[in-house]
Amino acid sequence: MATPLVVSDVAKSFTMHLRDGIKLPVVAGVSFSIRSGECAVLGGPSGAGKSSILKMLYGNYAVDAGQIIVQHEDGLIDLATASPRTVLAVRRLTIGYVSQFLRTVPRVSALDVVAEPLVERGEDREVARNKARALLAQLNLPEKLWMLPPATFSGGEQQRVNIARGFITEHPILLLDEPTASLDASNRDVVIALIAAKKAAGVALLGIFHDHDVREAVADRVIDVTAFAAGKTAA
Amino acid sequence: MSDEPLLRVSALSKFYGSRVGCENVTFDLWPGEVLAVVGESGSGKTTLLNCLSTRLLPSSGTATYRMRDGQFRELYRMSEADRRFLMRTDWGFVHQNPADGLRMTVSAGANVGERLMAVGDRHYGKIRATAVDWLSRVEIDEDRIDDEPRSFSGGMRQRLQIARNLVTGPRLVFMDEPTGGLDVSVQARLLDLLRGLVTDLGLAAIVVTHDLAVARLLSQRMMVMKDGRVVESGLTDRVLDDPRAPYTQLLVSSILQV
Numbered sequence: 357m358a359t360p361l362v363v364s365d366v367a368k369s370f371t372m373h374l375r376d377g378i379k380l381p382v383v384a385g386v387s388f389s390i391r392s393g394e395c396a397v398l399g400g401p402s403g404a405g406k407s408s409i410l411k412m413l414y415g416n417y418a419v420d421a422g423q424i425i426v427q428h429e430d431g432l433i434d435l436a437t438a439s440p441r442t443v444l445a446v447r448r449l450t451i452g453y454v455s456q457f458l459r460t461v462p463r464v465s466a467l468d469v470v471a472e473p474l475v476e477r478g479e480d481r482e483v484a485r486n487k488a489r490a491l492l493a494q495l496n497l498p499e500k501l502w503m504l505p506p507a508t509f510s511g512g513e514q515q516r517v518n519i520a521r522g523f524i525t526e527h528p529i530l531l532l533d534e535p536t537a538s539l540d541a542s543n544r545d546v547v548i549a550l551i552a553a554k555k556a557a558g559v560a561l562l563g564i565f566h567d568h569d570v571r572e573a574v575a576d577r578v579i580d581v582t583a584f585a586a587g588k589t590a591a
Numbered sequence: 592m593s594d595e596p597l598l599r600v601s602a603l604s605k606f607y608g609s610r611v612g613c614e615n616v617t618f619d620l621w622p623g624e625v626l627a628v629v630g631e632s633g634s635g636k637t638t639l640l641n642c643l644s645t646r647l648l649p650s651s652g653t654a655t656y657r658m659r660d661g662q663f664r665e666l667y668r669m670s671e672a673d674r675r676f677l678m679r680t681d682w683g684f685v686h687q688n689p690a691d692g693l694r695m696t697v698s699a700g701a702n703v704g705e706r707l708m709a710v711g712d713r714h715y716g717k718i719r720a721t722a723v724d725w726l727s728r729v730e731i732d733e734d735r736i737d738d739e740p741r742s743f744s745g746g747m748r749q750r751l752q753i754a755r756n757l758v759t760g761p762r763l764v765f766m767d768e769p770t771g772g773l774d775v776s777v778q779a780r781l782l783d784l785l786r787g788l789v790t791d792l793g794l795a796a797i798v799v800t801h802d803l804a805v806a807r808l809l810s811q812r813m814m815v816m817k818d819g820r821v822v823e824s825g826l827t828d829r830v831l832d833d834p835r836a837p838y839t840q841l842l843v844s845s846i847l848q849v
Contacts, residue, residue, distance in 0.1 A: 374840055411833075415826060441624075443826055463780070
């Protein structure tokens, strides 16, 4: 099996310049890899650095040290040192991300929020919208909401829009930050089915799931983040 | 996506006597990319914008622009006439105050049509039809086409200024605080409009703003300036979610939560 994502010896800390430059170590020595067709889960208590790891993999947090090697188009790229332009291309084509919260844009409808990542990849807008409709229906989002901007939706409705947006493309790597946190049981099952379909399609998935049932259902293995606690490894 | 940048800026500096306007600014801008330049007033961001758009000449440094024929030309070595032609056709400049970018005493339609005539359009019917089309794209009713912008609200004037700038199909647009001085609801509408136009037209843009929320919504990349220097740059969400420079941390931590 292909291994499209290899993380080696990654470290992250925050330097708080407004508080006399104190340094908050987050993680160090982070090393793991994800194969195509598997779903790995980051495990560990809150504050262990699970979200920080996902954000580094998406280029949203800077990396202090180490490498994040991603198979992008026909080559390998180190995301830890890639230029902003390269990171944008990786996000468009290679790494998808479902965040915990939807960042809404005024006046853009839920349907277009979901269709946007496909349009950015060059898909025809109507084709993208049709796919978006199918996904929103699968996630049981009431049709009367589709043409409304999601800013006023409930937490669970927003999260379903966010999930549809993340799952609509065929990115070979997909990062999931608690995608089921505010969903009811039936919609959780839909997400589990969507994840299973991605696995079958050969996507490499890495996620954070606090929900025990979801984790049991989707995880092929658990990566224990407490092993990467900063300070545990020789700095 | 093209493999060559649209604009290459290298070690650009502008001094006003012994005072620093901006110092040693270097970056590349690719087609379709929106770069936000943020910082508080006096940080040099407007000086930088004015140098890039050749409204000011820098003290040192170079900026090369890829013309429509694919040739790179050094902006500060072009003749005044060539620069003006570029400004009229391939570039746009959206001022904070619409009165600086519009002709307030001619009609809205003429404001849009004038830029078309500057690129050689002469057919009245065609010009008017294009003007109507652009007014509707910026959500101004067709029946306002013969009104002077003096009678428009601030938000409408700003939308008209945008139409006037985009009608010639520019590849690069400079914006100086495009939403400054507008009510928040008007601002949201304008931002959404700008965001849509930039995506649909594949424009490259350099947006100067002190509003980090505006930068987050419009730009993919960001430069943070302080005292004329770039203190931090990178992907917009990276700079805002994981600010590294002390000054950026101060800016981000100063945002009021709503």
